Amino acid sequence: MSTYAIPWRFTLALPNTFRPGLSLAWLFVIGLSIAALVPHWLTGIDPLAAAARNAYLPPSSSHWLGTDENGRDVLARLIHGVRPSLLMGLVSTAIGLGAGIILGLAAGLGPRLVDGAIMRLIDVLLAFPDLLLALVIITFWGQGLWITLIAVGVASIPRFARMVRAQTLVVRDAPYVEAATTLGRHRAAVVFRHVLPNAVKPILILATIGIGHNIITGAALSFLGFGASPPAPEWGSMLAMGRNYLANAWWLVAWPSVAIILTVVSITAIGRDWLARSEGKSR
């Protein structure tokens, strides 16, 4: 317990129970990070280099995961597709988290009228299913990567705002906040130096799990044709293309599917492990 009394301190000691699944998840996420930051370290092949002669080659020693309808290497496209696919999850979560923190803080610390108004707005947002809300935003503000990111982000605001508000209500009446206020600290200083840091950990855990969720929604929107523009490698749009060649090239859809599932599984597993440990449970 004492380890977690101080926020932002990570223990480096080996866990007393070795969990192979979790280690694999971390390994995969580290691999993803490398692929997102420096994809050319992992593959020397250009993901956009088309060669009609090489189209539809099944997995082999020269093209490990096969080639697509334009003769482009599927493995290279998968690796170069990590960055847009992960960014989709990260940026939209950041948008949702930012808006959620502002709304949640305002609701938790503001007067009752503001609290009521914000919570009703959250109730209304919650009444729209994620994907439908995203489609409404796309209908009115047009297609494009940024619109899609904002659409996915807005859909995740309610979860974050509720969590931030709940945490703020807990922290708001803590003795140290009262002490800081009594000592005459400025209200904004109390909010950002004392309330927010102490409310932030459960929120970050929720955000980690939320990234996985948003990667799925983002990939779904790309699959439906609202995300990255066609030549760029992105997992959702790779699936949308591969869908046309199900009868003769299974590798075009199999690998992006595996990539999406493994990514979301790994991120979710890490998030949940963090959650379980922060609650003092080790399963």
Place this chain on the structure above:
Amino acid sequence: MKQLAARLLAGVGVLWGAATLTFVAIHFSAGDPVLAILGGPDAIPTPQQLAQVREEYGFDQPLWVQYGRYVGRIAHGDFGESYRLRIPVTEAIGKQIGATLQLALSAALLAIGLALASAVLTAKRNPWVRRVASASELVLSSSPSFVLGILLLLVFSFQWPVLPPAGSNGWQTLILPTIALALPIAGMLSQVLRQELEDILEQPFIAMARARGLSQTAVRLRHALRHALVPLVTLSGFIFASLLGGAVVTEMLFARQGIGRMMLDAAVAKDAPVVLGITLLAALVYVGVNLLVDVLNGLIDPRVKPR
């Protein structure tokens, strides 16, 4: 009764808020709101259509009159006319909703059935059984319907052609979309149910029932399960939202009819009245489901009093 009335009022409030939000969306859309209703900035509506929409929405009136008219029309169940289909939105939804209901209902049944079976069979069993169960739940709940759907198509319609890849006629066309839609939801529900069941199985009344001589299975089915149903009912709103969101991609992938596909086509064609109509319908059902949940929870567990 009084509490129920309060909940009802809150639900109406949410719907009013939803209608207001769509009104804001129309007026703050990129470009002319009249064009937004008639197909976005690239649309070429006839002068007749323009005049009709201006008249219908009252765009020449002050903003508050427009707002009043808009909310009033929605309250009467009038979502306007689709410029693309040239029929009222309610009629268009009516034509398509049957197919979606069929898919959603069969997927809900499958998801709940799988989750209950998995929870009852694996809760508090051998650690290895639990590990396998929770790993598969994690994988399923992390697999989006469109990915599962593509993999199912690949295996069962192309590599080993036993089921039709597309269409919405006949029960064969329902199998793959149902599975694709149900599995992620089943994974999610099963996690919650198993956790709940494990907590309940530690309660004294379970030990009492065992002491009375009931078998482990009988205790689970007759005593524990009833309590585990409370979170299941509470999650109905979540199940409904996942089904509807999943229906958009599933219906597209399997070339089925339904309001999910209609929503997608409308979003691509910027057919705002259809998009808003379906979204508001979703909000209405969501609010209705949650109201029902409050009532049902009170019936299942009398200790739960609606606030």
